[in-house]
Structure formats: structure tokens, C-alpha cells
Amino acid sequence: MSSKFVLELLDARRWSLTGRLTLFFAAAVAVIVLGVSGMMYAELVHQLHEKEELELRDDLHIQLDVLAYLAKRERLTQWQHEWREHQEEYQRFAWQLLTPDGVVRLASANAPEFAEGLAGHVGIGHFVRSRDEADPARYFLMYRVAAGPGTGTGATLRGAIDVTQDERVLQRYLRKLAVVVALAICLATAMGWWLARRGLAPLRAISAEIGRINAEKLNSRIANEAWPSDLRQLALSFDDMLARLQRSFDQLSRFSSDLAHEFRSPINNLVAAASVTLGRAREVAEYQNTLEVMVEEGNRLSRMVSSMLFLARADNAKQTLHLEPVSAQAEFHRLIEFFGIMAEEQQITLSATGEASLNADPLLLRRALSNLIANALHHTARGGTVAMQARAEDGAVILSVSDNGAGIAPEHLPHLFDRFYRVDAARSSSDSTGLGLAVVRSIAELHGGSVSVSSAPGQGSRFDMRFPLSTQRWRN
């Protein structure tokens, strides 16, 4: 449990949006604050060092001037004493006069205190910074110049100043800066969190809004409220999904109530037939008759159930298609062989024209076409015609079944392929299941196609099943 939690915590994809935004914000602020402080600190260091170097150079040049002045007047040994007198005022500065081979010929009185600062090698015209090893709180800056004429050839003057004060200032500044930067980052993190939460408030609002939607409130929509533009698309897509859900939900609830209703009448017939017959003793023939009625009703129920199972499977795309090349003409002939007897009986001319080849599940195709033909034969009067036709038309194969029968009133056309929809409500108890055309549509859609009807009362009907050729291959 806890290891899973840790794993989830490590997985950056699972981090909360607030957490991410806070992190990004804090990181951005930290980069900026650190950058600015670093620059400021570097500038301060630069300024201080420049000032120190200037001071040291000035001090050394004063000493050089004094040296040059004294050397002009007197011999070296005589002016030493006099020069020392000039040194009293210097606290932070010490110097040494060196022979070319590095031996100290002369030094200021405070030179021993600057031993660390004056130690080490330094080239002419160069600065060297050092730290007192005995007293780590002391810092020195050393510089060396050529001593000039009068002090012997190759003599150099090197000086050091104590820069401890400045270093201390720098260290204090750095400490304060670190504290301020740390505080700024903490503050930025806190502010980032607050801002992210505030910024994401609409997201929580939208999820609360969505959370309120349940099966009874599928008609509510969220996009008509004022959402930030980023969330608007989400709200719109969600509304779309809701609309689709509502449609299927409505369809489903209508379907289940239809179903209950449709089942009620055959079951009612079964129970009524049985109980009336059982009401008193009867002849064997009467019992037989009742049982036959019951079997017939039962068969109708059973056909209904299997059609419904088929539709349910087709809806869930669970119905597997066994596609193979089918010749429309061959299929038509087979159907004519089957339905021809009935057509002949009703004196209806059943014909087939055209040829097209398509990829289809032959069993399902046959089932769809025979549902259409059975309907057509049912609604066509004696002497009429029922015609099957196959043709290829802009990228699709169209198989149509047309008749010159009674036709269908326009108000029924949009619902014709709905489950249990019957043009003649009174005929619901005949032997039709009310699912034939729904099955036809389902089969057409399983093949990536569609079915349509055109009809006018008194002029017959025409059903077109359209199988697009483009979807013929990938379905396989």
C-alpha cells in the first residue's frame, strides 16, 4: 500500500496540477531571484576590489615618489630614517623594497604584521589576494611595482593592504542575500500554490458540476455557464458526450419499456390460453388446439428474443462479420427461389435486375434482404410487383427492394427502422416481431453502410441498402 503510494508520488504524470504549477512557479522565481542576486553580488565584489586595488596602487606610488625624492637628495643609508617617519600614518598598508634577487632591503615598520600578505610571489604590475593563515579572518591584497632609478638596478617595491573590512562586508552581504533569496523562494512557492489553486478553481467547479449529473439529470448542460476559454472546449465536448449519452439512454429506456410491452401480449396470450383451457374439462382436440396456440406464441417470443439478442450484439459491435465476396445476382436468385413460391401464391411478380459484387457477410445480407422482401410481399396487393435491384453508384453498392404496394405515409418514414415501430399499431399482435427493419438497419450499419426508404402512399415503397466500397476492405 505504502510502496504503491510512493510509486505514485514518483510518477510525475500523477502529480496534481496545483503541485506542478506551484513547482514551476517556484522554480521560475528561484531562477530569477538567484540570477539577480548573483549579478548584484558579483558587481559589489567587483566595485570593492577595484577600490582596494586603486588604493594600494596609490599608496605604492606615493611611496615610490617619496623614495625617488629622497634618493635624489641623499644616499640610501641616510634617508632611511627620514623615510620611516613618513610611515607612521599607515595602518592598513605595509611595503617592502626588494633587490632583484628577492632579498628585502627595506620595509615599513608594520611589515612584520603583514608577513602573510607580503609572502608569496607576485609579478610586476600584478595583484595577488591572500588570506592570513594564522588569523583566517584577515585578508590581504598585494601589488608590486618597479622601484625606479636611485634605488639600485632591478629593485622593486611591493606593498600589501589589509582588506579584511571589505571582505567582511562582502561576507555579511552574501549571508543576508542568501536569507533573502531563501525567503523569496519560500514566499514564491506559497504564492504559487495559492495562485495555482485560485487559477484551477474553475476546474474544480466544472468537476463539481459534472459530479452533480446523474441518470435523472442527463438533460442538464454545463457549457452555457461562463467558463474560462480553456475549459470551454472541455465543457462543450462534455455536453456533446452528455447529449449522446442521453440519446442512448432515452433510446434504451424507451426500448426496455417497448420490450416489456411487446413481451406482455404474447405472454398474456400464453397465460390466457392455458388458464381458459384449464378452466374446465375439455375434449382432447381442444387441449391440442390450445397447446398449438401456445407453441406458436412461444415461437414468436423466441424469434423476438433472438432478434433482440442480434440487435444488442450489433449495438455493442460484438457481432462478428464473416466477410466474403458476394454476388448480388446470385443472392437475389437464391431469395427468389425461396420467396418465389409465396409471390406466385399472391400473384406478385418477384424479379431481380442488375449485378454488383460486394464484400459482405452472406448470412446477414440474406437475412436483411429477406426481411425487406417479406415486408414487401406483405404490403403488396395481388397482381403487384416486387423488384430487387443491384447497382454500383459513386463508391457504393446499392441493393434495393421496391414494390408497388400500399406505400407508407410520410409521418412514419423517420421511425420506420426503430425497434418495435409499427405503422399500423393495431397489427402489433400479428405474427410480426416488429424488429425486422431494425435488424435490416443493424446489418447495413455492421457493414459500414446505411439503409434508407422512400415511399408515397398508394405508390409503393423502395428500400435502399447502401454498402460503401471504401469500408469494404478494412472491415475484413
Add this chain to the structure above:
Amino acid sequence: MPRILLVEDQPTAAAYLSQGLREAGMTVDVAPDGPDGLRQLLTGQHELAILDVMLPGLDGWNILETARRAHNCTPVLFLTARDDVEDRVRGLDLGAEDYLVKPFAFSELLARVRVILRRSSAGPAAIEPTRFELADLSLDLVRHRATRGDDRVDLTPKEFALLALLIKRAGEVQSRTVIADQVWDMNFDSDTNVVEVAIRRLRTKLDDPYPVKLLHTVRGVGYVLEVRA
């Protein structure tokens, strides 16, 4: 008398099915659950086992699997309320002979049971007879001739196929679904009454001119060719 094992947990269904099978001249043992079914299948000498798939204790597939592992080769026919293709394939993969989806007509079950019994008793090499006779009706499949007494009955090819189907299974009721499937290769339940019409037409040629009627309608179930007293 063929001995059949019926494993079915619903008492009503078990009672009707066993009654139907007994009346068709078979001996029926009934097991009400999976374990009992398996025990009877392994110990009894049955020519066919009819297994419901959904059973308490042990489902039909498991029974079949276990029996086959024990080298029991009794043919099995599955009954099930589910007709997903995967289920069907699974049953047949395990070595079931056939598969019937509920609800089914009893005549359908009986027809399939007889097919399986015939197949297992005759063996694959059995030669189907080409001549059939029933009362004064005789049918020659090779010469494509049907006669009643001395009269030749003039039939269309489909009518002949229909009569051939009925006479091959004389005395057995053939459902409309079976007839549509066997004669026209239309294997689905349709709302049409094409088969009725075809039977009516066959009857006008076959029975109407003669005193002895052979083609009978069993209302709600199907059609049967037999001599009735």
C-alpha cells in the same frame, strides 16, 4: 433403445425434455447438477449426453473436458442460453457434437439428437440409401422421381428436395427453421410463412388426389411425413 444422459438443473425443463425424449423411444437418465452429471457420464454407458452449459457445481464445459481427459468419448450436445460465437467455438473445440441455443423447439432438439445417434451408430462410411418408400409413396433420389402407386408425382426441384428431407426423416417432425435451412439454405428465423406455402403446394400434388394422407402439419411445431391410422 438409445440411452441418453440429460444434465439439466431446471426441473421443469428437465422433466419436459426427458418426457419428450422418452416418448421418442429413448431411455433417459437425468442429473440435476454438474458433479452428478459427470459421475453418471463416467459410470453409465450412454450413447449421447445432453449438457446444459450453466450448471451448479460444475459447468457443462468442465464436465466435457474432464470426461474427455478420462477417455470417455460419449458424444455431447450442449444446451445453452448464451449464443456468443466464442461460447459456441469453445464448446465445439472441446469436442462437442452440436450446440443448441435456448429457447429451441423440442422438435429441433429431437432432430439433432437423431442425427448424432445415426452418425455414431452408422459410422462415417455408411452409405445413404437412394430409395425411400412410405405406404404407396416411393422416392428415387438418383432418378429424381416420386411416385404414388402407379402415378408419377410431378414436382419442382425444391418440392422434391422438401419431400426428400421429410421422407428421410419420416415420422420425425421437422420444424420450419430446419426445413428452410435444409431445403433453401436460409438459416434464420424469419417472420415469413414461405415454408407453409411450400408445404401446402406439395400437399396439393402429393396428398390431395389420394385417400391416404401422408404429409401432416403439427401446428406450431412443424411438418411430418408419416402414415397415420
